[in-house]
Amino acid sequence: MERVIVIGGGIAGMKTALDLNRRGIGVTIIEKENRLGGKVLGWHRLFPTFTPANEVVDTLKAEVASSEIDVRLGTCATALTEHSVTLSDGTVLDCDAVVLCSGFTLFDARIKEEYGYGIYDNVITSADLEEMFNQGRVGLKNGGRPRRIAFLHCVGSRDEKVCQRHCSKVCCVTGVKQAIEMKKLFPEADVFNFYMDIRMFGPGYEELYREAQQSYNIHFIRGRISEASPTIEGRLQIKAEDTLTGRPLKISVDMLVLLIGMRSNDDNASLAESAGLQLAQSGFMAPRDLFLSNVRSNRDGIFYAGTVTAPKSIGEVLNEGAAVADAVTEYLS
Amino acid sequence: MTMNFFAPFCIPFMVGAVVMAVALVVKYARWIYELPRADKKLMLHGIFTRRSLEAIWEVFRESLLHRRIFKVNPLLGYMHMSLAFGWFLLILTGWIEVVAYLGFTYVPLQGHVFFKYFATGLEEHKPVFNFLMDFFLLMVLSGVFLAWCKRLYSKAMGMRRTTRHVLGDRIALSALWFVFPLRLAAESLTCAIYGGGGFLTGSIGSWLSAHVGGAVLEALYEPSWWLYSISLGVFFVALPFSRYMHIFTEIPLIFLRRYGLHPREKESSFDNFEIQACSRCGICIDPCQLQSVLGINDVQSVYFLRDRRYKMLTLSVANDCLMCGRCETKCPVGINLNSLRQNSRDTMRNIPDESRYGYLASVDRSEGEGRVGYFAGCMTLLTPRTLSAMERIFEAAGEDVWWADRNGGVCCGRPLKLSGETDSAKKMMRYNKELFYKHNITTLVTSCPICLRVFKEEYALRGIEVLHHSEYILRLMRQGRLKVKADGGKFTYHDPCELGRGSGIYDEPRAVIEAVGELLEAEHSRENSFCCGASLANTVINDAQQLKIARSMAAEFAQTGADTVVTSCPLCKKTVTRGTTMPVKDLSEVVAEHLA
Numbered sequence: 043m044e045r046v047i048v049i050g051g052g053i054a055g056m057k058t059a060l061d062l063n064r065r066g067i068g069v070t071i072i073e074k075e076n077r078l079g080g081k082v083l084g085w086h087r088l089f090p091t092f093t094p095a096n097e098v099v100d101t102l103k104a105e106v107a108s109s110e111i112d113v114r115l116g117t118c119a120t121a122l123t124e125h126s127v128t129l130s131d132g133t134v135l136d137c138d139a140v141v142l143c144s145g146f147t148l149f150d151a152r153i154k155e156e157y158g159y160g161i162y163d164n165v166i167t168s169a170d171l172e173e174m175f176n177q178g179r180v181g182l183k184n185g186g187r188p189r190r191i192a193f194l195h196c197v198g199s200r201d202e203k204v205c206q207r208h209c210s211k212v213c214c215v216t217g218v219k220q221a222i223e224m225k226k227l228f229p230e231a232d233v234f235n236f237y238m239d240i241r242m243f244g245p246g247y248e249e250l251y252r253e254a255q256q257s258y259n260i261h262f263i264r265g266r267i268s269e270a271s272p273t274i275e276g277r278l279q280i281k282a283e284d285t286l287t288g289r290p291l292k293i294s295v296d297m298l299v300l301l302i303g304m305r306s307n308d309d310n311a312s313l314a315e316s317a318g319l320q321l322a323q324s325g326f327m328a329p330r331d332l333f334l335s336n337v338r339s340n341r342d343g344i345f346y347a348g349t350v351t352a353p354k355s356i357g358e359v360l361n362e363g364a365a366v367a368d369a370v371t372e373y374l375s
Numbered sequence: 376m377t378m379n380f381f382a383p384f385c386i387p388f389m390v391g392a393v394v395m396a397v398a399l400v401v402k403y404a405r406w407i408y409e410l411p412r413a414d415k416k417l418m419l420h421g422i423f424t425r426r427s428l429e430a431i432w433e434v435f436r437e438s439l440l441h442r443r444i445f446k447v448n449p450l451l452g453y454m455h456m457s458l459a460f461g462w463f464l465l466i467l468t469g470w471i472e473v474v475a476y477l478g479f480t481y482v483p484l485q486g487h488v489f490f491k492y493f494a495t496g497l498e499e500h501k502p503v504f505n506f507l508m509d510f511f512l513l514m515v516l517s518g519v520f521l522a523w524c525k526r527l528y529s530k531a532m533g534m535r536r537t538t539r540h541v542l543g544d545r546i547a548l549s550a551l552w553f554v555f556p557l558r559l560a561a562e563s564l565t566c567a568i569y570g571g572g573g574f575l576t577g578s579i580g581s582w583l584s585a586h587v588g589g590a591v592l593e594a595l596y597e598p599s600w601w602l603y604s605i606s607l608g609v610f611f612v613a614l615p616f617s618r619y620m621h622i623f624t625e626i627p628l629i630f631l632r633r634y635g636l637h638p639r640e641k642e643s644s645f646d647n648f649e650i651q652a653c654s655r656c657g658i659c660i661d662p663c664q665l666q667s668v669l670g671i672n673d674v675q676s677v678y679f680l681r682d683r684r685y686k687m688l689t690l691s692v693a694n695d696c697l698m699c700g701r702c703e704t705k706c707p708v709g710i711n712l713n714s715l716r717q718n719s720r721d722t723m724r725n726i727p728d729e730s731r732y733g734y735l736a737s738v739d740r741s742e743g744e745g746r747v748g749y750f751a752g753c754m755t756l757l758t759p760r761t762l763s764a765m766e767r768i769f770e771a772a773g774e775d776v777w778w779a780d781r782n783g784g785v786c787c788g789r790p791l792k793l794s795g796e797t798d799s800a801k802k803m804m805r806y807n808k809e810l811f812y813k814h815n816i817t818t819l820v821t822s823c824p825i826c827l828r829v830f831k832e833e834y835a836l837r838g839i840e841v842l843h844h845s846e847y848i849l850r851l852m853r854q855g856r857l858k859v860k861a862d863g864g865k866f867t868y869h870d871p872c873e874l875g876r877g878s879g880i881y882d883e884p885r886a887v888i889e890a891v892g893e894l895l896e897a898e899h900s901r902e903n904s905f906c907c908g909a910s911l912a913n914t915v916i917n918d919a920q921q922l923k924i925a926r927s928m929a930a931e932f933a934q935t936g937a938d939t940v941v942t943s944c945p946l947c948k949k950t951v952t953r954g955t956t957m958p959v960k961d962l963s964e965v966v967a968e969h970l971a
Contacts (some may be wrong), residue, residue: 153952155757155758155759155760155949156756156757156758156759158759161759161760161763162759202918202919203918203953204953205922205953268757269756269757269759271756271759271781271782308956
């Protein structure tokens with residue numbers, strides 16, 4: 043029986059493995075964490091429908107568990123060719139094809155030091171907020187209820203100063219979704235979104251954006267925040283420019299949420315070097331082309347699915363899982 | 376004995392010498408006449424002091440021996456010394472020789488220069504002069520030979536790149552290259568016909584007389600002296616208008632500098648001495664990271680000075696400089712390259728906007744009470760980990776602090792000054808200075824070397840001691856007010872340009888680091904340290920180019936084996952962070968983490 047190794051056990055890896063397994067192909071998933079699920083595990087609800095994230099992850103995990111897919115947890119791939127994958131403990135697994143589904147890394151908000159993440163209380167990231175939602179304890183550090191909340195878009199995206207020029211695509215709508223969720227939790231609070239552009243590319247996104255403004259009275263201000271600093275009362279003072287009115291702006295808020303971007307994994311470069319793969323300028327893997335071969339790498343027998351090639355939404359990632367299974371089957375026959 | 380000291384071939388030389396003398400006198404007289412009043416005063420006060428004697432000694436060391444070039448590369452130093460000192464000795468010994476033969480009698484200039492031609496009728500020979508004159512000629516010729524080699528392969532003399540010269544320089548250079556080989560030819564031919572000469576001209580002369588027919592020698596004799604004279608004449612005419620102006624100009628420059636003259640905030644007549652003392656040796660090119668990392672080849676100090684001298688300076692050349700000072704430390708003439716570039720920018724860009732600074736009058740968001748004032752600066756406010764580390768340090772030391780700008784304040788003025796907007800910068804400086812006085816501080820601490828430099832150099836804060844936080848922290852530690860514990864961490868240190876080369880602070884941050892862990896030096900450190908690339912002084916290169924410089928300079932830190940890169944400038948910290956995957960911290964953060 044042919045064997046395909048899927049590197050990464052997030053939603054892309056699981057979907058790929060399931061679709062391959064369904065066609066009678068032997069699959070091994072390599073996952074560096076001690077559980078399957080990837081980044082979506084940390085998410086509470088998904089845009090634009092507020093679907094609980096675990097509905098997606100748990101369904102995929104259950105299907106994997108009831109299949110014959112060989113899952114190796116707590117180990118990662120350090121090198122690969124089209125016929126083998128080397129694991130971190132030195133083991134070499136032989137195979138007939140490899141699908142790289144190793145995803146992305148969340149931008150480290152501490153690099154944008156001027157926003158005070160990790161320095162001031164109540165500066166959190168969008169990922170932290172989801173975790174708070176999951177744990178059911180959303181609020182200020184001192185347990186209080188926020189009266190004013192600011193979301194800042196494009197933290198670590200479209201920012202040359204931190205070497206991340208690309209758009210992370212999903213943060214705009216995440217910001218809208220989270221703003222609505224906060225407004226639902228704290229109806230008395232004022233919620234602001236500071237943005238450069240609002241990119242509502244998917245079905246239902248634009249509608250959600252309109253709803254945020256019309257039904258939830260969430261304020262959208264076009265302009266990036268330049269810096270945040272603590273006030274004597276323990277709030278956060280933020281400086282920004284409202285670029286639509288051309289005025290500098292200074293407001294105090296209780297909570298600042300940084301919508302952090304998706305950046306390429308640090309080990310993309312070494313994996314690419316081991317297999318002779320091409321990297322895009324952003325550090326993500328570069329597929330053979332962006333159209334008919336968007337799940338194929340530049341080397342036969344090595345494939346991609348999910349956010350290892352670029353930021354994508356969950357729906358797009360799952361589609362790629364199906365598409366790559368198709369491409370691998372075609373390659374193996 | 377009477378001698379005739381004129382021959383038609385002397386005319387090119389004589390014309391050249393006169394043109395050069397007139398040009399030099401006119402230039403120097405005008406520059407001195409146009410000096411600012413204060414500079415003239417300094418000059419008058421300095422002339423009859425020991426500074427003049429020190430200047431003479433420096434002229435000997437630098438204009439003749441070129442000691443500073445020896446430090447760059449011994450071979451390069453020898454090349455310059457053999458040309459300058461060799462030629463000087465040739466002239467000096469020549470004059471003594473004339474006196475030795477003829478006694479103290481008037482001999483016109485061309486008589487000295489072409490003495491071998493006119494002195495063929497001498498009955499007695501003084502072999503010691505023959506030897507010395509040949510020896511010094513050989514010395515100069517070896518320099519010319521090295522100069523030829525340098526054109527072909529400059530790396531042998533420690534220079535990766537040499538200057539690309541303009542046409543005028545090329546003409547002067549070619550003339551200079553021919554002067555001494557032609558002199559050798561003319562003198563050797565003279566020896567071949569009339570005998571005499573030392574080990575060089577004499578030997579070649581006897582070889583020629585033995586192997587070449589007398590008619591041929593006769594035919595070559597006069598033309599060789601003509602060519603020698605023409606090459607001298609061409610060189611002298613070109614000298615005041617080419618790079619060779621440096622030969623003479625370095626001398627008054629050394630004297631004026633000893634009297635305390637220096638380039639000012641605005642362009643002044645003194646700048647002429649500095650600009651025209653540049654020999655365009657190109658030693659400033661190699662240290663320039665714009666060249667070595669980005670391949671930008673037309674903005675370095677040598678080209679900036681050249682463009683300014685010939686009035687073809689463009690804003691894009693004047694602004695395309697990190698002002699990191701790496702070239703300035705290497706300049707063998709000690710030209711104040713950054714000051715000159717800065718006052719050029721002032722001339723080109725200083726357009727004060729009167730309406731923009733009205734808000735200054737009403738701003739005082741300072742807080743706290745204390746004799747020690749802390750000025751974070753804009754960049755520290757954008758890197759708040761440094762600010763909060765300083766808060767912890769002040770608290771640990773029990774210092775009462777007046778916070779000048781924790782809630783926002785007015786810029787120190789240096790960024791505007793660097794961009795040439797000197798008068799606008801002055802407004803900010805005046806505001807901050809009044810603020811410091813108003814709050815009665817006696818010590819001013821800043822975490823930003825950019826602010827530090829302008830406080831020290833421009834603010835003239837009487838009664839207020841200005842300290843960089845590295846100096847202040849070290850002082851607290853030495854006074855026993857700040858206790859730190861070492862934990863065996865390995866650190867490497869990046870010298871910020873404005874702190875190191877700019878303010879001469881190298882040891883204090885190192886002493887602080889050594890108190891908390893081990894310091895591992897990168898290959899280029901202290902005076903030789905690289906610029907992070909994000910210097911405020913450069914408004915031309917783009918972000919990608921800045922990043923390229925940051926990556927290239929940060930590569931050395933990983934090789935040290937350190938765990939953490941430490942720097943003491945908020946701007947450097949931000950930039951180095953982009954260039955490496957290693958953690959980058961401000962000195963204050965490291966100290967705050969190690970408080971006992």
